[in-house]
Amino acid sequence: MDKPLVIGTHSFSSRLMMGTGKFSSPEVMRDALEASEAEIVTVALRRVELDNPGDTILSHVDRDRFVLMPNTSGARDAEEAVRLARLARAAGGGSFLKLEVTPDPNYLLPDPVETIKAAEILIKDGFTVLPYIQADPILAKRLEEIGTATVMPLGSPIGSNRGIRTRDSIEIIIEMANVPVVVDAGLGAPSHAAEAMEMGADAVLVNTAVSVAGNPVAMARAFKKGVEAGREAFLAGLGQPRKKAEASSPLTGFLR
Amino acid sequence: MTFYDEIGQHSWQVIEQEILDRSPADVERALSSSTPGMEGFISLMSPAADRMIEEIAQRAQLITEQRFGRVIGLYAPLYVSNSCTNSCVYCSFNADNPISRLTLSVEQARAEGAYLHEQGFRHVLLVSGEDQNAAGLDYLKAVVKGLRPLFDSISIEIYPMDTDDYGELARSGVDGLIIYQETYNPDRYKEVHPAGRKKDYRWRLETPETGGKAGFRRIGIGSLLGLSDWRIEGVYLALHARYLMRRYWRSQITISFPRLRPAVGGYCPPCPVSDRDLVHMMTALRVFLPDAGLLLSTRESPHLRNHMIPLGVTSMSAGSKTDPGGYTHDSGTEGQFEISDHRSPHEIAQTIRDHGYEPVWKDWDSSFIV
Numbered sequence: 001m002d003k004p005l006v007i008g009t010h011s012f013s014s015r016l017m018m019g020t021g022k023f024s025s026p027e028v029m030r031d032a033l034e035a036s037e038a039e040i041v042t043v044a045l046r047r048v049e050l051d052n053p054g055d056t057i058l059s060h061v062d063r064d065r066f067v068l069m070p071n072t073s074g075a076r077d078a079e080e081a082v083r084l085a086r087l088a089r090a091a092g093g094g095s096f097l098k099l100e101v102t103p104d105p106n107y108l109l110p111d112p113v114e115t116i117k118a119a120e121i122l123i124k125d126g127f128t129v130l131p132y133i134q135a136d137p138i139l140a141k142r143l144e145e146i147g148t149a150t151v152m153p154l155g156s157p158i159g160s161n162r163g164i165r166t167r168d169s170i171e172i173i174i175e176m177a178n179v180p181v182v183v184d185a186g187l188g189a190p191s192h193a194a195e196a197m198e199m200g201a202d203a204v205l206v207n208t209a210v211s212v213a214g215n216p217v218a219m220a221r222a223f224k225k226g227v228e229a230g231r232e233a234f235l236a237g238l239g240q241p242r243k244k245a246e247a248s249s250p251l252t253g254f255l256r
Numbered sequence: 257m258t259f260y261d262e263i264g265q266h267s268w269q270v271i272e273q274e275i276l277d278r279s280p281a282d283v284e285r286a287l288s289s290s291t292p293g294m295e296g297f298i299s300l301m302s303p304a305a306d307r308m309i310e311e312i313a314q315r316a317q318l319i320t321e322q323r324f325g326r327v328i329g330l331y332a333p334l335y336v337s338n339s340c341t342n343s344c345v346y347c348s349f350n351a352d353n354p355i356s357r358l359t360l361s362v363e364q365a366r367a368e369g370a371y372l373h374e375q376g377f378r379h380v381l382l383v384s385g386e387d388q389n390a391a392g393l394d395y396l397k398a399v400v401k402g403l404r405p406l407f408d409s410i411s412i413e414i415y416p417m418d419t420d421d422y423g424e425l426a427r428s429g430v431d432g433l434i435i436y437q438e439t440y441n442p443d444r445y446k447e448v449h450p451a452g453r454k455k456d457y458r459w460r461l462e463t464p465e466t467g468g469k470a471g472f473r474r475i476g477i478g479s480l481l482g483l484s485d486w487r488i489e490g491v492y493l494a495l496h497a498r499y500l501m502r503r504y505w506r507s508q509i510t511i512s513f514p515r516l517r518p519a520v521g522g523y524c525p526p527c528p529v530s531d532r533d534l535v536h537m538m539t540a541l542r543v544f545l546p547d548a549g550l551l552l553s554t555r556e557s558p559h560l561r562n563h564m565i566p567l568g569v570t571s572m573s574a575g576s577k578t579d580p581g582g583y584t585h586d587s588g589t590e591g592q593f594e595i596s597d598h599r600s601p602h603e604i605a606q607t608i609r610d611h612g613y614e615p616v617w618k619d620w621d622s623s624f625i626v
């Protein structure tokens with residue numbers, strides 16, 4: 001039996017987190033979220049009106065079922081991210097926060113300096129902070145030391161569907177981490193999600209690959225299976241092909 | 257959560273059983289993974305892995321070459337005091353042993369340092385028993401001050417202090433801390449440490465963390481081999497190293513392999529560790545911890561040390577004396593334990609070269625320290 005995924009004071013049995021952007025309709029989104037069996041769902045604060053019960057996205061996210069994790073996408077610096085986060089909480093957005101500070105509008109790459117600044121302030125404010133970061137092991141440690149609940153390194157740029165191009169760095173992040181490592185961004189296929197989980201990531205976050213799929217509901221289900229397969233493989237202990245050692249014992253023959 | 261809390265979640269017996277239950281297939285799998293992890297490491301330490309020691313050694317050699325190159329660092333211990341208030345049953349300096357006690361003056365310590373400097377050493381390890389009256393913080397600071405012009409790296413193997421005191425030593429020029437748990441088995445620990453402050457298992461166990469907080473660049477841990485089952489000790493060492501690496505990630509973690517040697521008092525190790533076991537343990541740890549420094553002292557024979565050069569060792573001591581003042585004159589007091597490799601530092605450097613490795617005297621610079 002697998003251990004639950006613990007983030008802040010919550011535990012989860014699903015290791016797939018879902019985004020809510022770019023779906024063709026709120027109904028498709030709702031069905032896809034359901035099929036994914038995710039327990040954490042992120043919404044872009046710039047897209048929703050938290051205090052409006054009729055908001056098209058929020059009214060399709062069952063908050064008894066999903067933990068809502070607002071994100072600060074669009075924030076260009078720490079100040080903007082902190083302001084967005086505080087407004088969100090005041091409007092009932094809860095304390096989970098996916099911190100995204102992305103000053104460039106094209107690749108949406110995270111700004112490490114501003115992310116650290118914002119994380120410091122938000123943690124003092126009592127938020128459970130899950131920062132979106134470059135796959136930079138030292139940055140990950142610095143954030144962990146500040147007190148973030150996870151680190152969320154990118155596999156490749158947001159929406160690129162290219163899979164895990166930062167494998168070597170993510171391996172180091174996983175090896176060094178004391179908090180859950182969630183691979184975020186760039187996972188374009190269930191096999192990418194499986195790969196992240198096989199490497200020992202604690203969870204993955206997926207959005208575009210599901211929302212723009214021909215059949216988002218089926219794709220959400222496929223991602224769920226990919227995550228589970230990868231996790232199970234990791235727990236089972238993967239083998240790899242290796243060179244056969246020489247029959248003689250050049251290094252340890254002296255012991256006989 | 258300190259490491260004491262963390263190992264509270266494991267039990268000696270459960271780990272022992274896990275080690276015994278591993279199959280050759282588990283070992284194969286661990287060897288074939290690029291990151292064997294703790295599960296894989298347990299397999300590598302199991303009796304099932306005994307027959308695969310050559311394969312483990314080859315992996316260890318490959319990893320060490322990739323991470324460190326073909327180099328062996330050289331250092332020498334400098335014993336400043338054999339005065340001790342503890343009663344570790346395996347140690348000549350045990351307070352109950354009728355040996356003559358000596359604490360070097362700051363001048364004498366400097367003379368010993370000058371001798372080692374002359375031999376080529378730039379890395380020195382200050383060693384002392386635990387006696388705050390003989391070798392307290394101010395004394396140690398004065399010794400360090402005297403040695404700084406001679407050495408680029410000064411490590412200490414003294415006794416547990418609090419963060420403030422270790423911090424003072426760090427600021428005065430000490431960059432490395434070595435503190436062995438001796439044994440991770442709490443019952444055996446109690447048995448062999450019957451008196452003195454060292455009785456306190458938990459306090460000892462948490463001292464490397466204190467060193468991490470104090471900002472030492474290198475933190476060394478180790479089990480005194482022979483006190484209890486080396487396979488289980490090895491697993492605890494691996495847990496400890498990983499714990500420290502993840503929390504004090506700015507420090508390099510080193511592991512030493514001190515095997516019990518004859519000492520005054522005639523203590524007989526209850527769980528003797530053979531050469532084969534020692535090689536097995538060290539190479540398996542290398543596979544699990546590609547970046548750890550692995551230290552081998554002159555407790556071991558020239559034969560074994562020569563063969564271990566390519567197996568994952570990163571540093572060796574050479575020409576060591578384990579009695580205070582032993583380098584510059586015959587102190588007439590007992591050493592802490594018997595030396596087995598009596599070759600001179602230059603002979604050892606030459607042997608390292610003969611094996612195709614580079615002996616490195618200086619791998620640090622005192623200007624890193626404020």
Ligand code: SF4
Binds near residue numbers: 342349351
């Ligand atoms: S091992 Fe260290 S603490 Fe114990 S008696 Fe020897 S010098 Fe003292």
